[in-house]
Amino acid sequence: MHLVARLCHEGPLSIAGLTAGSRVTRQGVTKHLRVMEAARLVHSTRRGRESIWELDQRRLEEARRYLDIISKQWDAALDRLRAFVES
Amino acid sequence: MNTDRIEKKILLRAPRSRVWRALTNNREFEAWFGIKFDDPFRAGAPMRGQIVGAAVDAEVAKAQQEHAGIPFDITVERIEPERLFSFRWHPHAIERGVDYSHEPTTLIEFVLDDAPEGVLLTVTESGFDRIPLERRAKAFSANDQGWGIVVKLIEKYLVQNP
Numbered sequence: 001m002h003l004v005a006r007l008c009h010e011g012p013l014s015i016a017g018l019t020a021g022s023r024v025t026r027q028g029v030t031k032h033l034r035v036m037e038a039a040r041l042v043h044s045t046r047r048g049r050e051s052i053w054e055l056d057q058r059r060l061e062e063a064r065r066y067l068d069i070i071s072k073q074w075d076a077a078l079d080r081l082r083a084f085v086e087s
Numbered sequence: 088m089n090t091d092r093i094e095k096k097i098l099l100r101a102p103r104s105r106v107w108r109a110l111t112n113n114r115e116f117e118a119w120f121g122i123k124f125d126d127p128f129r130a131g132a133p134m135r136g137q138i139v140g141a142a143v144d145a146e147v148a149k150a151q152q153e154h155a156g157i158p159f160d161i162t163v164e165r166i167e168p169e170r171l172f173s174f175r176w177h178p179h180a181i182e183r184g185v186d187y188s189h190e191p192t193t194l195i196e197f198v199l200d201d202a203p204e205g206v207l208l209t210v211t212e213s214g215f216d217r218i219p220l221e222r223r224a225k226a227f228s229a230n231d232q233g234w235g236i237v238v239k240l241i242e243k244y245l246v247q248n249p
Binding site: 002040059070083084 | 215
């Protein structure tokens with residue numbers, strides 16, 4: 001899903017904005033936004049009849065740090081695997 | 088950027104069957120991954136393993152005390168011989184006495200493909216968007232406390248016990 005990338009580059013967007021030009025359905029986008037909302041990566045504010053979604057930058061930073069930790073652990077594990085099978 | 092998944096690719100200069108065995112034989116898995124499972128992996132099976140430490144020096148022995156012996160649960164998903172091995176776990180489920188069983192899991196998939204000089208292994212871990220913030224915070228503190236040290240000690244162990 002490139003929702004995070006789009007919100008990062010284009011700023012706050014409505015669901016209509018997020019589905020424009022995409023093959024993903026409104027329901028698909030909404031479902032993914034709800035998952036990210038539960039993780040507090042995004043939040044929405046109502047503007048008239050629409051909800052406008054935006055990234056929580058601090059949470060995004062935390063998500064990046066978290067993934068970075070996991071990423072480094074996988075790098076280390078795969079280095080050990082390589083040493084193990086190539087010896 | 089994608090916050091939900093991590094993908095790693097590594098070219099391994101070894102026969103495909105050798106790599107497959109290292110991934111899916113529980114004794115070999117333990118040797119490089121650092122989690123000990125007493126039983127062979129079975130598709131669909133929940134399995135309980137133990138984090139394994141190896142005392143090789145004083146710094147490492149301290150980290151070993153913190154994490155060694157902690158139970159670690161996975162649920163094996165698919166085993167498609169020499170092609171795909173996948174399982175689910177709770178990332179950073181390394182706190183003593185905590186019941187993680189009702190928390191979301193991430194999916195780990197190992198996929199093997201042929202490559203000119205050996206095997207291309209693609210590892211994907213996905214489902215991070217569903218991991219609650221409090222659990223992620225534990226990852227940061229766990230990392231600071233010595234998960235990184237545990238990784239180093241396993242590396243040392245493997246170097247000294249090839």
